[in-house]
Amino acid sequence: MAYFLGIDVGSGYSKAVVLEGKTLRSYAVMPSGGDYKKIAGKVAKSALQKINLTLADIACTVAAGYGAAMVDFADRTSTDISCNAAGIYHLFPSVKTVIDIGAQYTRAIRLDSEGRIANFIMNEKCAGGSGKFLQIIARILRMEVEEIGDLSLTAVKPVEFTTACAVFAESEAVSRISEGALPADILAGLHKAMASKIVTLVTRVGLTPDVAVTGGGAEDIGLVKAIEAELEKGIFVADEPRITAAMGAALFASERV
Amino acid sequence: MNYFAGVDIGSTMTKVVIIGDSIVASLIGPTGPEHRKLANKVMEDALNQAHLKFEDLSYIVATGYGRINVPFADRQITEITCHAKGLHSLLPTAKTIVDIGGQDSKGIKIKDGRVHNFVMNDKCAAGTGRFLEVIAESLNVPLVRLGELSLTAVKAAEISSTCTVFAEHEITNQLANGESLANLVAGVHLSVATRVCSLVKKMTIEQDIAITGGGAKNIGLIRALEAKFGCPVLVPPEPLITGALGAALMGKEIFEKFAEEGQTPTRSGRGLEEARLFL
Numbered sequence: 001m002a003y004f005l006g007i008d009v010g011s012g013y014s015k016a017v018v019l020e021g022k023t024l025r026s027y028a029v030m031p032s033g034g035d036y037k038k039i040a041g042k043v044a045k046s047a048l049q050k051i052n053l054t055l056a057d058i059a060c061t062v063a064a065g066y067g068a069a070m071v072d073f074a075d076r077t078s079t080d081i082s083c084n085a086a087g088i089y090h091l092f093p094s095v096k097t098v099i100d101i102g103a104q105y106t107r108a109i110r111l112d113s114e115g116r117i118a119n120f121i122m123n124e125k126c127a128g129g130s131g132k133f134l135q136i137i138a139r140i141l142r143m144e145v146e147e148i149g150d151l152s153l154t155a156v157k158p159v160e161f162t163t164a165c166a167v168f169a170e171s172e173a174v175s176r177i178s179e180g181a182l183p184a185d186i187l188a189g190l191h192k193a194m195a196s197k198i199v200t201l202v203t204r205v206g207l208t209p210d211v212a213v214t215g216g217g218a219e220d221i222g223l224v225k226a227i228e229a230e231l232e233k234g235i236f237v238a239d240e241p242r243i244t245a246a247m248g249a250a251l252f253a254s255e256r257v
Numbered sequence: 258m259n260y261f262a263g264v265d266i267g268s269t270m271t272k273v274v275i276i277g278d279s280i281v282a283s284l285i286g287p288t289g290p291e292h293r294k295l296a297n298k299v300m301e302d303a304l305n306q307a308h309l310k311f312e313d314l315s316y317i318v319a320t321g322y323g324r325i326n327v328p329f330a331d332r333q334i335t336e337i338t339c340h341a342k343g344l345h346s347l348l349p350t351a352k353t354i355v356d357i358g359g360q361d362s363k364g365i366k367i368k369d370g371r372v373h374n375f376v377m378n379d380k381c382a383a384g385t386g387r388f389l390e391v392i393a394e395s396l397n398v399p400l401v402r403l404g405e406l407s408l409t410a411v412k413a414a415e416i417s418s419t420c421t422v423f424a425e426h427e428i429t430n431q432l433a434n435g436e437s438l439a440n441l442v443a444g445v446h447l448s449v450a451t452r453v454c455s456l457v458k459k460m461t462i463e464q465d466i467a468i469t470g471g472g473a474k475n476i477g478l479i480r481a482l483e484a485k486f487g488c489p490v491l492v493p494p495e496p497l498i499t500g501a502l503g504a505a506l507m508g509k510e511i512f513e514k515f516a517e518e519g520q521t522p523t524r525s526g527r528g529l530e531e532a533r534l535f536l
Binding site: 126127132136163164165168175 | 382391418420
C-alpha cells in the first residue's frame with residue numbers, strides 16, 4: 001500500500017503525519033520557530049525516520065497551515081481548516097462542530113454530514129481564547145503549560161474572573177495570588193473565563209453536536225472540562241489533538257493519487 | 258467656609274480634590290492593592306496640603322472603580338457623572354469627553370452640564386492606558402517619555418494587531434527588523450487612537466472634544482487623537498483630577514440643596530479609617 005504525507009505548519013507548532021493507505025503509521029510535532037521552510041523538512045524527516053522511510057517513498061504530499069507555501073517538497077497545498085475538518089471526520093464521523101485552539105487563533109468550524117466545511121468563524125484579533133492565554137497563565141504561576149490542566153481539575157473554589165482579556169486577566173490573577181488564592185483555584189477560574197469566550201465563538205458558528213476540540217488547547221484537560229461545563233455537553237478529543245489537520249492533509253494526499 | 262472633598266479611586270491612580278470656593282488641595286497617588294484599602298492616607302495628605310482637619314469637611318463623595326472602598330465617604334457617585342461635572346466646570350464648551358484611563362476608556366456626551374450618553378470599554382486592554390504601559394515596558398521606554406519620542410517619528414509604523422498581546426509581539430519583531438523606535442511609538446499611539454475613536458464614534462460626536470485621564474498627559478496620543486477625530490481637542494490643566502473634582506462639586510451641590518431647606522445631609526459617621534475589602 002502506498003504512503004502519504006501531510007504537513008501542517010502552524011504559527012506555534014509544525015506537524016507531520018504519514019499514512020499507509022488511510023492508516024496512521026507515524027507522526028511528529030515540533031515548535032515552528034521562525035524558519036518555516038526548514039522546520040517543514042525537519043518535521044517530515046522526523047516522522048519518516050520513525051518508520052524507516054524517506055521522502056522518496058511518499059506517493060503524494062499535501063501541506064497546510066500558516067507556513068504551507070514554504071513547504072517546497074509538497075505536491076499541493078490545502079487550507080488547514082479543510083484539512084482539520086477532514087482529519088476529524090476520519091476519526092469521529094459523528095462530529096459536526098470542531099473547536100480548534102491553536103497558538104494564536106481559535107476557530108469554530110461547522111461540518112456537514114460528509115465532513116465538509118459548512119461554516120467557520122475565526123478569532124485572530126484577541127489572545128483571550130487562544131493558546132497564547134494558556135502560556136501567559138502558565139508563566140505567571142511559574143508552571144509548564146503541560147502541567148496546568150491536571151492542577152486546574154483539583155480546584156475547590158474557582159476564582160471568579162471579571163474579564164476574558166489576556167492582559168487584564170493576567171493582572172487580576174497576580175492580585176489574587178498576592179491575596180493568597182490557591183493556584184488550582186486561579187487556574188480553574190481562568191479556564192472558565194477562556195471557555196466562555198470560546199463558547200461565544202462556537203455559538204456564533206451554530207453549535208451542532210457532536211463537538212470535538214483540536215489543537216494544542218485540547219491537550220489542556222482543565223480547559224476541555226471547562227468547555228464541556230459551559231456547553232453542558234461532552235466533547236471528543238483525539239489521542240493526539242495537535243495532528244488532526246496534518247492527518248487531514250495526508251488523507252487529501254491519499255485521495256489525489 | 259464649607260469644604261468638600263472628592264475621592265476618585267481609579268484602577269491605577271487615586272485622586273483627592275478638596276474645594277472651598279475654589280480648589281484648595283489636589284493630590285494624586287498610585288492605587289495598589291494596598292492603596293485601595295488605604296484611601297484614608299491619601300485623604301490625610303490632601304487635608305495636610307490644605308491645612309484642614311477631617312472635621313472641617315462638610316461632605317465627602319467617592320467615585321471611580323474603587324469607590325465602595327472609602328468608608329468615610331458620605332455618598333458614592335459613578336465616575337461618569339463626576340467626570341462630566343468636573344470637566345464642565347473647567348471647560349464649559351466641551352460637549353464630548355474622551356477619558357483614557359489605566360484600565361478602561363470612555364466616551365461621555367455632555368448636554369447642559371449633565372451626562373447625556375456614554376460608551377465604555379473595560380473588556381479589552383487595547384485602547385486603554387494598559388496597552389501603552391505594556392508596550393512601553395517591552396520597548397524599555399519610560400511611559401512618560403512615549404509622547405515626546407513619538408513626535409520625532411518620520412512615519413508612524415503600521416501595527417496590524419489589535420490585541421495587546423499580539424501587538425507586543427509584532428512590535429518586538431518590527432524593532433528587530435530595523436524599524437525605528439520613534440516610528441513604532443507613533444504607530445502605537447495611532448493604534449490606541451483608532452480604538453478609542455471607534456468606541457466614541459458609537460455616539461454622535463459634538464465639538465469641543467476634551468481628553469481626560471492619564472492618556473491626556475501623552476502629547477503623542479493627543480496628536481494621534483486629533484488626527485483621528487479630524488479636529489483639535491481640549492486638555493484640562495490637570496487631566497487626572499476631573500473625576501475627583503466633579504465628586505467634590507457634587508458633594509457641594511448636595512450639601513447646598515439641603516441647606517436651602519435648612520437641613521444638613523446625613524453623613525457616614527465614619528472617621529478616617531482603613532477600608533476593609535470584601536473579597
